[in-house]
Amino acid sequence: MKIDRLIGILSILLQQKxxxxxxxxxxxxxxxxxxxxxxxxxxxxxxxLVTTQGAGGGISIMDGYSIDKTLLTSSDMQAIxxxxxxxxxxxxxxxxxxxxxxxxxEHSEILTSSQHILIDLSSWYKSSLAxxxxxxxxxxxxxxxxxxxxxxxxxxxKRKIEPYLLVFQxxxxxxxxxxxxxxxxxMFKLNRMPEVKSTGEKFEARELxxxxxxxxxxxxxxxxxxxxxxxxxxxxxxEEYGPESFQVQEDERLLFQFGFMDKESIFGWxxxxxxxxxxxEPVGLREELKKLLSSMQKKYESRE
Numbered sequence: 001m002k003i004d005r006l007i008g009i010l011s012i013l014l015q016q017k018x019x020x021x022x023x024x025x026x027x028x029x030x031x032x033x034x035x036x037x038x039x040x041x042x043x044x045x046x047x048x049l050v051t052t053q054g055a056g057g058g059i060s061i062m063d064g065y066s067i068d069k070t071l072l073t074s075s076d077m078q079a080i081x082x083x084x085x086x087x088x089x090x091x092x093x094x095x096x097x098x099x100x101x102x103x104x105x106e107h108s109e110i111l112t113s114s115q116h117i118l119i120d121l122s123s124w125y126k127s128s129l130a131x132x133x134x135x136x137x138x139x140x141x142x143x144x145x146x147x148x149x150x151x152x153x154x155x156x157x158k159r160k161i162e163p164y165l166l167v168f169q170x171x172x173x174x175x176x177x178x179x180x181x182x183x184x185x186x187m188f189k190l191n192r193m194p195e196v197k198s199t200g201e202k203f204e205a206r207e208l209x210x211x212x213x214x215x216x217x218x219x220x221x222x223x224x225x226x227x228x229x230x231x232x233x234x235x236x237x238x239e240e241y242g243p244e245s246f247q248v249q250e251d252e253r254l255l256f257q258f259g260f261m262d263k264e265s266i267f268g269w270x271x272x273x274x275x276x277x278x279x280x281e282p283v284g285l286r287e288e289l290k291k292l293l294s295s296m297q298k299k300y301e302s303r304e
Contacts, residue, residue, distance in 0.1 A: 005030070006038055010047065018060040086120070129173060132196045136175050139163050145201045146175075148193040153264070161186065162203045165211060176213075178206060187213060221259020225266055226281040229254040233276055267292065 005028050012019060012027070021039075025032045039059060043049050048062035139146045140163050147160040161177035168174075173190045190196075229237060231252045237245055246254040260266045263285055270279050270289070279286050 002038070006042060009035075009038055010042065013049070013059065013061050018058040020058045024059070129190055132190050132193070133166060133173065135196050135198060136163050136166055139198045140166070142198075143203055143205055145199045145203055146177075146196055147199055148188075148196045150188060151192045152189075153262075159188065160199065161188070162206070164208060167211075169213070176211060185209065219261050221261065223260045223263065223266065223282065223285070225256070225258055225260050225279070227256045227270065228278045228280060229256055229273065230276040233273060263288070
């Protein structure tokens with residue numbers, strides 16, 4: 001919409017002081033001629049814009065002219081409210097609904113018009129997650145240490161951390177913070193802690209590093225897997241690993257290739273398909289899977 005683009009141009013000029021027409025054209029994906037018309041429209045609306053030529057030239061707002069830098073269109077407000085509503089889906093209180101009411105007390109039509117976007121971050125474990133999220137939020141705001149029993153592959157035990165961020169990533173909720181025992185920053189999955197407690201102990205906030213955790217770092221693909229699947233399970237390969245993870249063979253079976261973190265993940269995943277999947281490579285793991293299946297068969301036979 002033109003009005004949204006005009007407000008967007010004005011917002012950029014308020015923040016960056018001076019920009020070029022080609023920059024704005026690229027930013028809004030329109031022609032330079034369209035940008036020139038937009039600049040003329042802003043001038044007609046009473047915004048004193050100045051255009052200078054040559055090196056260092058560009059478009060700017062006349063010195064001394066003052067305007068509120070916070071310019072929100074109705075679509076901007078709808079995006080903000082959709083984000084707040086998504087947080088309300090996991091909150092143990094109504095704080096975000098109250099914030100929405102404060103943001104748009106006289107514009108209820110914006111609240112209702114944004115109902116076509118629904119983001120639910122609560123997961124299947126909403127009843128157990130909401131109290132943990134609320135407690136961790138409060139601990140972050142009060143700068144208090146939290147402690148919890150933690151269960152992870154190959155390890156379990158009590159942890160105590162300085163919480164800094166609640167993170168929704170890879171379809172799960174995590175808390176990211178500093179672990180005094182390990183003297184490093186760690187991320188913990190909320191569903192792996194049966195209970196979280198605030199210790200009441202205060203901590204001095206640290207100068208935080210940039211939060212940047214790549215999937216490849218947390219779940220390194222160290223084992224390359226090749227497997228065959230029945231055609232009826234194409235939907236699941238599409239959903240879990242994407243269309244590029246497999247190729248349709250002449251007999252319509254699906255040749256799957258992907259990287260996994262460990263053999264336990266491979267075995268658990270392959271077995272979840274029952275007899276509709278066949279592990280081909282690595283050959284060593286194929287042999288291990290055969291022994292595992294034989295051991296499982298003996299257990300069931302011993303019960304008879």
